[in-house]
Each structure stands twice: as structure tokens, then as C-alpha cells.
Amino acid sequence: MGLFNRALGIDLGTVNTLVSAGGNIVVNEPSVVAIERSTGQVLAVGAAAAAMLGRAPADIDVIRPLRAGVVADYGWTAKLLSHFIQQAVGRHRLFKPRVVIGVAYQATSVERRAITEAVLAAGAREVYLVEEPVAAAIGAGLTIHDSVGGMVVDIGGGTTGVAVLALGGIITGRSIPVGGIAMDEAILDYCRRECRLIVGERTAEEIKMNLGWALCPGGPAQAEGNAREGGRAPEGQPDELVQRVSGRDLLTGLPKAVELSRTQVARALAPVVAQIVQAVQAVLETTPAEVAADLAHTGICLTGGGSMLGNLPAALQASVGLECRLAADPLTCVVRGTSQILQEIRASRSLTVLNSVQRAS
Ligand SMILES: Nc1ncnc2c1ncn2[C@@H]1O[C@H](COP(=O)(O)OP(=O)(O)OP(=O)(O)O)[C@@H](O)[C@H]1O
Ligand SMILES: [Mg+2]
Structure with missing residues (x-):
């Protein structure tokens, strides 16, 4: 140096x-x-x-x-x-x-x-x-020194920071203690509750990265309907990718493996995704009208590792009605x-x- x-x-x-x-x-x-x-x-x-x-x-x-x-x-x-x-x-x-x-x-x-x-x-x-x-x-790469507003949603491991920016500063925003770790915990809870399987944190994170999916509004029922009819998942809906997951049986304590589908993981993650969507909606509600008008053109930029969850930009876009795009190299x-x-x-x-x-x- x-x-x-x-x-x-x-x-x-x-x-x-x-x-x-x-x-x-x-x-x-x-x-x-x-x-x-x-x-x-x-x-x-x-x-x-x-x-x-x-x-x-x-x-x-x-x-x-x-x-x-x-x-x-x-x-x-x-x-x-x-x-x-x-x-x-x-x-x-x-x-x-x-x-x-x-x-x-x-x-x-x-x-x-x-x-x-x-x-x-x-x-x-x-x-x-x-x-x-x-x-x-x-x-x-947002031009935050501009008078035109931009919005960023940074989904990290422990927090999600939502901010509307202009003139080099934050106009309005919010931070919630929800991110990738909460997603892992949701998968862990789902495995325990629905499959009677205890999995480790690292296994849960791996499932999230391989199968993780954010459902669009009205998602789970539609997705399950599609799966039952044996049809291909329409755009924005999870396909039926499955993964074998190993852990410990909740009742016997012995090693056990089950198959998890993407739809199941999407259902496990839905409450966490909903909290992130609500935080974005809450910030939009407090955004001054002039800046809100800018956001209709500039959209929302997603950063942080959690924003790489499957279908997250599309699910957020469907929920808030603004264009959502993933930043280059979000991490x-x-x-x-x-x-x-x-x-x-x-x-x-x-x-x-x-x-x-x-x-x-
Ligand atoms: N492909 C992926 N799909 C889903 N989640 C992912 C993916 N890649 C990484 N992550 C998650 O991103 C999170 C880490 O992101 P990041 O490094 O931005 O967080 P952080 O900055 O350490 O946390 P914070 O900003 O909350 O303090 C982890 O929870 C990780 O599991
Ligand atoms: Mg971070």
C-alpha cells in the first residue's frame, strides 16, 4: 500500500x-x-x-x-x-x-x-x-448527490435497511432486525415443525441458497394448486425443485433425511419476506410526494446478500408496484x-x- x-x-x-x-x-x-x-x-x-x-x-x-x-x-x-x-x-x-x-x-x-x-x-x-x-x-452506483430521489433496500444477515435518498442524505428510512439469519431460522423452524427434523444452521443456510424463494403476493395457494395439477410453474412461482436434507429426528434423536421442495421452503420464508415488504411499504408511505414521483421512474435498488434470495426482486416489485432491480455484486x-x-x-x-x-x- x-x-x-x-x-x-x-x-x-x-x-x-x-x-x-x-x-x-x-x-x-x-x-x-x-x-x-x-x-x-x-x-x-x-x-x-x-x-x-x-x-x-x-x-x-x-x-x-x-x-x-x-x-x-x-x-x-x-x-x-x-x-x-x-x-x-x-x-x-x-x-x-x-x-x-x-x-x-x-x-x-x-x-x-x-x-x-x-x-x-x-x-x-x-x-x-x-x-x-x-x-x-x-x-x-446510485447518483445520491442528485436532487432526484432513489431508494435502496439493503438486506443483510441481521438487518434490512430501507432508505430513500436524495442530495447525499437519507430523506426517510427504516431499519428492521430481519435478514438472512431470520430466513435461516424460519427454515430451521419449518423443518422441526413440519418434518420433525432438526437441522443445523449451516444446513438451513444451504437450503436457503439452493431452494430459497420469495413468493409473489397470493403465492402459496396458487403455487400448491399448480403443483397438484402437475403443470409447470408459471413465471414468478416456484418450480418443484427438491433437495434431500439431513439432520436429526426430533422424536428419536437419530440421523434422518427428508426431501424438501422449493414450495415448502417458499412457505417457510413467507413471513420473513412479508416483514421486509412491510418495511418497504412503511417507508414509501412516509416518502414526500415529490420524491415518490421520482421513485416511480428510478425504482428500488436491492443490495446485501439477502437480496439474492430466489425471486425476491420480482416478489417485492409485485408487492409495492415499483421496479426492483438487484445491484451488481450485492454482497x-x-x-x-x-x-x-x-x-x-x-x-x-x-x-x-x-x-x-x-x-x-
Ligand atoms: N444466494 C443467496 N440467497 C439467499 N441468501 C443469500 C445468498 N447469498 C448470501 N445470502 C445471505 O446473505 C447474508 C449475508 O449478507 P451480507 O453479507 O450482506 O450481510 P451482513 O452485511 O453481514 O449483515 P448486516 O448488514 O445485517 O449486518 C447471509 O444471511 C447469507 O445467507
Ligand atoms: Mg450489511
Whole structure:
């Protein structure tokens, strides 16, 4: 890294942490830490720690230090950040970088302080906070400095941030503690309730990625009707893809496998999808009329890993009546946004244009 590039953009997510330096993504790992309980030592961070999820020996705790997008455990968050910042600055270990980091929309002052302190403790010199939907919008290529409004829905692992933006800031928005993890839990609950099968978190996530589907309004009944008639699924309805799922029998405790269909998974996910749709509708209801008129043309941009759920853009579009499109590379929008903000700060045009970036230290 050159002398002038020693600045980092960070997306500290509930599920994944990404770091960019000099315009490149240099860290992209799960936000997971493995700790030896008896000594309190960090054994592994990131992908190596995530590999232990659900299969760690009794003396090892595998934890996600963030919950619903905010710091749940300050000490472990600082350790996680310190590890990734060291990884990003490499041989320039003594150098203290300037950092732009995303915070959840409407994060409280206590939550902002916790993130700032963790970044400083991890070795940063200067910290700027940006609300994640703003970073996501910039990373997705929305022209948020315009007076014309745009809308972004960032569906992460622990949160969904919905924001209407114009003139570099958020006009109205909302953040709900619902995202990819809630989808996994919905699948887990469905397997237990309907199939008497206990599956692990990782299995549930895998099912979501392979079979996951967001139903359009009025979906389940129609979809089941189609399946019964043996017809091909019409556009926007789930096909009858099935997957064999292994776990433990709820009653006997013995290993067991069942077949799950895409329609079943879609039904399991429907309540979570409905919460996301309601959050978007609620924000649209509070959007000023002039801006709402803009959105009829600009539509909604979807970012975050959760937005890659099968059929989600189409289901949201059918529910709210605005064009919904998936951003290019939805998982990296926030970090790419922080990286662009760094460039603006360096060009020092920034802080007047970006009223949504706050210097925190
Ligand atoms: N193809 C896919 N289909 C459905 N979900 C997916 C897919 N790929 C990734 N995900 C989900 O995306 C989530 C992670 O997304 P992301 O990295 O944007 O979250 P995060 O930024 O860590 O969380 P947050 O923003 O809530 O703090 C996980 O729950 C993961 O299961
Ligand atoms: Mg995120």
C-alpha cells in the first residue's frame, strides 16, 4: 500500500466483514471469532472460525460479535476488527489507518460510540461513520448527490435497511432486525415443525441458497394448486425443485433425511419476506410526494446478500408496484461505497456534499 493509500473502507456486517484499501477489496470473511474458553485466547477469526460453527469442541466458543447489525460484544468486535485491519495493512503494521465504516441506519449514539471505540482500539487513527444504506447506494452506483430521489433496500444477515435518498442524505428510512439469519431460522423452524427434523444452521443456510424463494403476493395457494395439477410453474412461482436434507429426528434423536421442495421452503420464508415488504411499504408511505414521483421512474435498488434470495426482486416489485432491480455484486456494495467515500474525503469535496458522513474521532 502506498503512503497515500493507507486508508480503509470497512463493512462490519453481522455475517460478513469486508475491508477495502486502495480501491480493492482486501478482506472478505465471516464476522466470526473462535475463543478458547479456559484461557480466553482467540484461536481463529473469519473463515477459519466459521468452519468451526456448530462443530466446535466443548472448550471452544464460536461467536458472532455483532447482532442485528450492532455491536453485541465490544471486546470481541475490537479483536475481530484488529485482526482484519492488520491483515489489510499487511507489512505497514505500525501505521494507523484512517477508516470509513458503515453503521446501521438510525444506530443510537451508544451504538455509534461502540463501533468507533472498537475501530480505534483496533488501531485506527481517524474514524468516519456512514449510514449503511448510504454506502450501499453509492456502491450500487446510485447518483445520491442528485436532487432526484432513489431508494435502496439493503438486506443483510441481521438487518434490512430501507432508505430513500436524495442530495447525499437519507430523506426517510427504516431499519428492521430481519435478514438472512431470520430466513435461516424460519427454515430451521419449518423443518422441526413440519418434518420433525432438526437441522443445523449451516444446513438451513444451504437450503436457503439452493431452494430459497420469495413468493409473489397470493403465492402459496396458487403455487400448491399448480403443483397438484402437475403443470409447470408459471413465471414468478416456484418450480418443484427438491433437495434431500439431513439432520436429526426430533422424536428419536437419530440421523434422518427428508426431501424438501422449493414450495415448502417458499412457505417457510413467507413471513420473513412479508416483514421486509412491510418495511418497504412503511417507508414509501412516509416518502414526500415529490420524491415518490421520482421513485416511480428510478425504482428500488436491492443490495446485501439477502437480496439474492430466489425471486425476491420480482416478489417485492409485485408487492409495492415499483421496479426492483438487484445491484451488481450485492454482497460488496457497502464496502465499495465506503471506498468511494474515502476517495471523496481525500479529494476533500466530501463533507459538505456527503452530509450523511460523520467524523467520529
Ligand atoms: N444466494 C443467496 N440467497 C439467499 N441468501 C443469500 C445468498 N447469498 C448470501 N445470502 C445471505 O446473505 C447474508 C449475508 O449478507 P451480507 O453479507 O450482506 O450481510 P451482513 O452485511 O453481514 O449483515 P448486516 O448488514 O445485517 O449486518 C447471509 O444471511 C447469507 O445467507
Ligand atoms: Mg450489511
